[in-house]
Amino acid sequence: MLLFLPGLICDASMYAPQTAAFAGSHAVDSYGMADSLEEMARIALADADRLGADKLEVFGHSMGGRVALEVYRQAPERVSRLALVSTGVHPVGEDEPAKREALKAIGHEQGFKALVDSWLPPMVAEENRKDPAIYPPMWDMCFSMGQEVFDAQINALVTRPDVEGLLGEITCPTLVMTGELDTWAPPAQHEEIASRIANSQLVIVPGAGHMIQLEAPDAVNEAISRWLDMPAS
Numbered sequence: 001m002l003l004f005l006p007g008l009i010c011d012a013s014m015y016a017p018q019t020a021a022f023a024g025s026h027a028v029d030s031y032g033m034a035d036s037l038e039e040m041a042r043i044a045l046a047d048a049d050r051l052g053a054d055k056l057e058v059f060g061h062s063m064g065g066r067v068a069l070e071v072y073r074q075a076p077e078r079v080s081r082l083a084l085v086s087t088g089v090h091p092v093g094e095d096e097p098a099k100r101e102a103l104k105a106i107g108h109e110q111g112f113k114a115l116v117d118s119w120l121p122p123m124v125a126e127e128n129r130k131d132p133a134i135y136p137p138m139w140d141m142c143f144s145m146g147q148e149v150f151d152a153q154i155n156a157l158v159t160r161p162d163v164e165g166l167l168g169e170i171t172c173p174t175l176v177m178t179g180e181l182d183t184w185a186p187p188a189q190h191e192e193i194a195s196r197i198a199n200s201q202l203v204i205v206p207g208a209g210h211m212i213q214l215e216a217p218d219a220v221n222e223a224i225s226r227w228l229d230m231p232a233s
Helices: 012-021 037-050 063-074 096-110 112-119 126-130 135-158 164-169 187-195 217-228
Strands: 002-005 056-061 079-085 174-179 200-205
Touching (some): 002 063, 012 217, 037 063, 037 135, 056 217, 063 164, 096 112, 096 135, 112 135, 174 187, 174 217, 187 200
Parallel strands (some): 002 056, 056 079
């Protein structure tokens, strides 16, 4: 089963163009109040179990990419393919917790709307923010998640386990993809990730920012199709 994992304050609607295009695929809709990547991975695996899926093609976006790596760590025998999209593998930086706490503070002090208004625009390529079919539904999705979910997921990110040593252990066909205009998870970062995974394919999507699935759905779906056709090592 093709299993899609959402990122920070995103849900299954982030993958609407993909679940529509790939029959039998499934997007995790919620991690609940999970505040660790390990727990999020267990929730994703439980979702797959509920649907009767053993072997998984795991596609993780942004924070979901880190969840995908944790799924691989917990159940490598179940992951037949892996996609790490608009994400990172680096450990927590010295100034990262303070920056993320500052974002949380916007929500607590000014309201969650102010937090989403501050956080979301840089995640989307400037031209795509003007598209009414892309940006307003995305804003509604993020706003609907609420401050408590944001806080829990931020905790998961700043307490994330080290994964750098895991990359060399990945042998399944792996898609590494980001948007050309993604300033949060830029192309150079993904070039480095791809260079450390033996059976990987790097895709940089022109004109897309961080929210690549909705900004460039056709290009993303084409990349998924090629990934699903990659030979196993």
